[in-house]
Amino acid sequence: MTKYVINGGKPLYGTVPISGAKNAAVAIIPATLLVDGVCRIENIPQISDVTLILNILQELGADVRTVDRTTVDIDCTHIHNAKVPEELARKIRASYYLIGALLGRFGSAQVPPPGGCDLGARPIDQHIKGFAAMGADVDVRGGYIHAKARNGRLAGTQVYMDMVSVGATMNIMLAATLANGLTIIENAAKEPHIVDLANFLNSMGADIMGAGTDVIKIRGVDRLVGGVYSIIPDQIEAGTYMAAVAATGGEVLIKNVIPKHLECITAKLEEMGVEIEERDDAVLVRSDGRLTRTNVKTLPYPGFPTDMQPQIAADLCLAKGTSVLTEGVWDNRYRYVDEFRRMGAQIQVDGKIAVIEGVEGLTGARLRACDLRAGAAMVIAALAASGTSEISNIHHIERGYEDIVRKLSNIGADIRVVVTPDEEQQTEAHAG
Ligand SMILES: CC(=O)N[C@H]1[C@@H](OP(=O)(O)OP(=O)(O)OC[C@H]2O[C@@H](n3ccc(=O)[nH]c3=O)[C@H](O)[C@@H]2O)O[C@H](CO)[C@@H](O)[C@@H]1O
Numbered sequence: 001m002t003k004y005v006i007n008g009g010k011p012l013y014g015t016v017p018i019s020g021a022k023n024a025a026v027a028i029i030p031a032t033l034l035v036d037g038v039c040r041i042e043n044i045p046q047i048s049d050v051t052l053i054l055n056i057l058q059e060l061g062a063d064v065r066t067v068d069r070t071t072v073d074i075d076c077t078h079i080h081n082a083k084v085p086e087e088l089a090r091k092i093r094a095s096y097y098l099i100g101a102l103l104g105r106f107g108s109a110q111v112p113p114p115g116g117c118d119l120g121a122r123p124i125d126q127h128i129k130g131f132a133a134m135g136a137d138v139d140v141r142g143g144y145i146h147a148k149a150r151n152g153r154l155a156g157t158q159v160y161m162d163m164v165s166v167g168a169t170m171n172i173m174l175a176a177t178l179a180n181g182l183t184i185i186e187n188a189a190k191e192p193h194i195v196d197l198a199n200f201l202n203s204m205g206a207d208i209m210g211a212g213t214d215v216i217k218i219r220g221v222d223r224l225v226g227g228v229y230s231i232i233p234d235q236i237e238a239g240t241y242m243a244a245v246a247a248t249g250g251e252v253l254i255k256n257v258i259p260k261h262l263e264c265i266t267a268k269l270e271e272m273g274v275e276i277e278e279r280d281d282a283v284l285v286r287s288d289g290r291l292t293r294t295n296v297k298t299l300p301y302p303g304f305p306t307d308m309q310p311q312i313a314a315d316l317c318l319a320k321g322t323s324v325l326t327e328g329v330w331d332n333r334y335r336y337v338d339e340f341r342r343m344g345a346q347i348q349v350d351g352k353i354a355v356i357e358g359v360e361g362l363t364g365a366r367l368r369a370c371d372l373r374a375g376a377a378m379v380i381a382a383l384a385a386s387g388t389s390e391i392s393n394i395h396h397i398e399r400g401y402e403d404i405v406r407k408l409s410n411i412g413a414d415i416r417v418v419v420t421p422d423e424e425q426q427t428e429a430h431a432g
C-alpha cells in the first residue's frame, strides 16, 4: 500500500505553482475527437484522470504524442471506432464526455456509464435528455449507453436544463458543435471549465456564444481544424493550497492562477481571518493560523464550489466558534467526517448540513481517503494537526492533484510517500 505520512504542525512558506485544471482537461481531451488534424494541448495536468482519458482516446485509435511534461499532441483524424472500452471508462466521471463527442463526430456512441467520486446519486438524465432532443435514440443495455442520431447527424434545438449541471452543459456543447443548425442551452452551468471548453472549440473553428452565462448558443459547423490551446489553471487545486495555508499558518504565493476564478474561495477565507492579496496571475495567502467561524453553502459557480467543501471543512474544524456548512450540490459529500473525528474534530451531520464546532487543535491519526477532495482535506487536516498522520487510499488524491507531495514539501511541509507491501496484502484481503 502506498500512503502519505505527514508530520503536522508546521507553517507553510514559499511559492506553489498551480497546474492545468482537471475538469477542463478531461473535457477538452475528448473534445479533440471533433477535430480534423492535430490539436496541441498545453498546460495538461499530470494526474491519473488525464492519463486515463488519454489512454481511452488511444484505445479508440487516436495518435497521442507527448511533446513535453505538460503538452500533448492529439490527432483523432483516423479514428473509426465509436465504442469505448469498459474497464477504463468506468474509472472516471469524465468518460461521459465521450458520448457527446462521439455522437457529434460519428452520429453514434457506445460508452459505459461513468465512474468518478462517490458523492451519492450521480444521474446523467439531463445529458440524455439533451441528446434525445437533438434527435438521438439513447438506451442502456449490456452495460453500455448506446446513442445514435436518427438521421445520422444531430440537429440543433433548444434544451432547458432541469438543474444546473456542469457535465450536461459541456456534453451538449460537444454534441452540438458539429450538429445541423442552432442549439440553445438554457439554465446552463457557468463554471470556468465551461468557458474553457467553449474557447477551445471556438479556437478550432466552432461557433459558440454565451459560455459563462446561463444561455449558451452553439451554431453547428461542418468541421473543426487542429490548432494550439492552453488549459486554464485549476481553481480547485489553487483553493486547496489556499485552505492549507489558512489551516497551518504561514505565507505562500500561489502562482499561475486566474484570481477572478478564486473569488468565491477568497471571500470565505477572508471572512475567516486569512489575508489574501490578488496579483495579476497569483494570490498571496497569509495566515497566522487563528481562524474565525463562518457559514458556507456550496452552489454552482460563481457560488462556493462543492469541490472545495471538504477542504474548507478542515479549516472550519480549527476555527473559533460554530460554523454551519451546507452542501448544495451533492447528496452525500460528508463521508470524510468520521476520519476527521478520529483527529478530534467536532462535527455533527444531518443530511446536507454539517455543524462544526471549532477545536483548539487536531491530532494526527491513521486516515483513509474516501474520494478525491476528501483525501485533499485529510492532507490539510494532517498538515495542521500535532503529531503524525498516515493517509491511505491516496490513488483518490492523485486523480486530481499533480505532484502534491513535492509541491507541499517545497513550501515546508513534512510529507512523504511510504510504500508498505505487507499492508497492501491485508488491504486487498479486506477489500475482497
Ligand atoms: C468531471 C467533472 O467535471 N466533475 C465535476 C462535475 O461533475 P458532474 O458533471 O457529475 O456534476 P453536475 O454538475 O452534473 O451535477 C450537479 C447536480 O445535478 C445533478 N444532476 C446532474 C446531471 C444530470 O443529468 N442529472 C442530475 O440530477 C447531480 O446529481 C448533482 O446534484 O461538476 C460537479 C459540480 O460542480 C463537480 O463536483 C465535479 O467535480
Ligand SMILES: C=C(OP(=O)(O)O)C(=O)O
Pocket: 022, 092, 093, 094, 115, 116, 117, 118, 307, 372, 373, 400
Ligand atoms: C467530484 C470530483 O470529480 P469527479 O466528478 O471527476 O468524480 C472532483 O473533482 O471533486
